[in-house]
Amino acid sequence: MVRCWVLLSVCVLAASEIEAEGDGVATRDQALRAVADASHTITVVAPGDSAGDLEFLADYIGDARVVGLGEATHGTREFFQLKHRVIQYLVEREGFRTFAIEAVFEPSIRIDRYIKGGEGDVEALVNGLGFWTWDTEEVIELVEWMRAYNARGGDPLNFYGFDVQGGGDALKRAVAFVAAHARDETAALRAGFGPYLSFDELEGEARELARTRLNSPANLTGMHRAATDLSLYIERNEALLTASAGTDDYRLAQGAARVAVWWLAMALQPDEWTYLRSTSATDVRDRGMADMVHWIRAVGGDEERIALWAHNAHVGKIRDADGDRMMGMLLENELGSDYYAIGFAFERGSFQAFRPATEEQSAVFMEHTVGAADEDSVDGFLADVGSDVFFVDLGRASRAISVRKWLGEPRRMRWTGARYSDELEALHPPVPVLAMFDGLIFVRDTTRARPSVRTRERFGLEITW
Numbered sequence: 001m002v003r004c005w006v007l008l009s010v011c012v013l014a015a016s017e018i019e020a021e022g023d024g025v026a027t028r029d030q031a032l033r034a035v036a037d038a039s040h041t042i043t044v045v046a047p048g049d050s051a052g053d054l055e056f057l058a059d060y061i062g063d064a065r066v067v068g069l070g071e072a073t074h075g076t077r078e079f080f081q082l083k084h085r086v087i088q089y090l091v092e093r094e095g096f097r098t099f100a101i102e103a104v105f106e107p108s109i110r111i112d113r114y115i116k117g118g119e120g121d122v123e124a125l126v127n128g129l130g131f132w133t134w135d136t137e138e139v140i141e142l143v144e145w146m147r148a149y150n151a152r153g154g155d156p157l158n159f160y161g162f163d164v165q166g167g168g169d170a171l172k173r174a175v176a177f178v179a180a181h182a183r184d185e186t187a188a189l190r191a192g193f194g195p196y197l198s199f200d201e202l203e204g205e206a207r208e209l210a211r212t213r214l215n216s217p218a219n220l221t222g223m224h225r226a227a228t229d230l231s232l233y234i235e236r237n238e239a240l241l242t243a244s245a246g247t248d249d250y251r252l253a254q255g256a257a258r259v260a261v262w263w264l265a266m267a268l269q270p271d272e273w274t275y276l277r278s279t280s281a282t283d284v285r286d287r288g289m290a291d292m293v294h295w296i297r298a299v300g301g302d303e304e305r306i307a308l309w310a311h312n313a314h315v316g317k318i319r320d321a322d323g324d325r326m327m328g329m330l331l332e333n334e335l336g337s338d339y340y341a342i343g344f345a346f347e348r349g350s351f352q353a354f355r356p357a358t359e360e361q362s363a364v365f366m367e368h369t370v371g372a373a374d375e376d377s378v379d380g381f382l383a384d385v386g387s388d389v390f391f392v393d394l395g396r397a398s399r400a401i402s403v404r405k406w407l408g409e410p411r412r413m414r415w416t417g418a419r420y421s422d423e424l425e426a427l428h429p430p431v432p433v434l435a436m437f438d439g440l441i442f443v444r445d446t447t448r449a450r451p452s453v454r455t456r457e458r459f460g461l462e463i464t465w
Helices: 030-036 051-063 078-093 103-115 122-127 137-149 168-183 185-194 206-214 217-236 236-243 249-265 277-302 327-338 378-383 401-408 453-459
Strands: 039-042 066-069 098-104 160-164 306-308 339-355 364-370 388-391 441-448
Touching: 030 039, 030 378, 030 388, 030 401, 039 339, 051 078, 051 388, 066 078, 066 327, 078 137, 078 339, 078 441, 098 103, 098 327, 103 122, 103 137, 103 168, 122 137, 122 453, 137 378, 160 277, 168 185, 168 236, 168 249, 185 217, 206 217, 217 236, 217 249, 217 453, 236 249, 249 277, 249 388, 277 306, 327 339, 339 378, 378 401, 378 441
Parallel strands: 066 306, 066 339, 098 160, 098 306, 339 441
Antiparallel strands: 039 388, 339 364, 388 441
């Protein structure tokens, strides 16, 4: 389905900011020159000892409390490496201490403990995040860097997963917490869930539970209602529960209960029953992710600064044409200029994603390669700016009439999530990038993210680098 994007913002500029452009007709060449003048070439992609060459970001990020780092695909090595470098810069130069990723909440707790000196196998921990997208050498390298940074001492880095998918283990954590620290309430709370599910057997995705044990929307509705009651109980009894469990365990149970409520709310959406795309499920998921970022901020306090890692679609600051309220839009509504969204784009190259199943063949996890982007697309336009890898602040660039003309209106942009095929290549959505992002990082040539040993074994991949 071609997805159009709704332009929701109007840029009002002082007369002094408007460029003189001949007869007033903005041209593509003028727009390219304006973007080139506003851009910063990035000469180093791979993470290393220092990210000081990204110092220019300070002029644009300013005092923003939350920085969203997108990606045009879920499987591009250079995107992951550059996000690592930006995170390193934000930590070392801007005082960011919290990293949060579009991943399952419960296994992220184990990584948080690992980067703070806990024991564990980093490859197993990253594999446990719940998504093959992050089970890569690049993400493992980022986690190891965070652990090494914390080993120096001082104010430690924190690691969170803010996605609200895969909430079964989160629900188990919340129930076990109340059972341990509010014994008088345990029987009543368990009774509320009893008709719907045995907690000792809770596992799997919500939609699988719906097929097997819950069997009906009515049962799932009851489970969602009971989870909501559980979350409210934890919220309303903070003093009692903290006195028994301590602040850290209370906060984790509080976050886990929130995840469980959103997870079940997603499962209630009609198309979650059939694995088909559901607009309402997308809306619920992104509202849930925004709520979890709000919770992470509350845990850290008003001065907490957070780097978010997710797909372009989630960090972007507008609705889609179906009316889905995306996470980045909700964060901007709450935070205003304290939220800065950076999108990622590329012209050509390789990435990994599933080829969707057809009537003739099963889905295949594989490398995909695309050629040069069309010159009328966002990617094709950026390819002609000149640099192979660069950052541009779109607010600065859009002072030029020509940029507002060429990038202010929706233009097709490569936009790949977990699935890709040649047929989907033609369906990349028109994106109004000036409304969607505050900044862009462009990479001309890309390569496939490097799947971990476990993922290679899982999918039978024979790859050498």
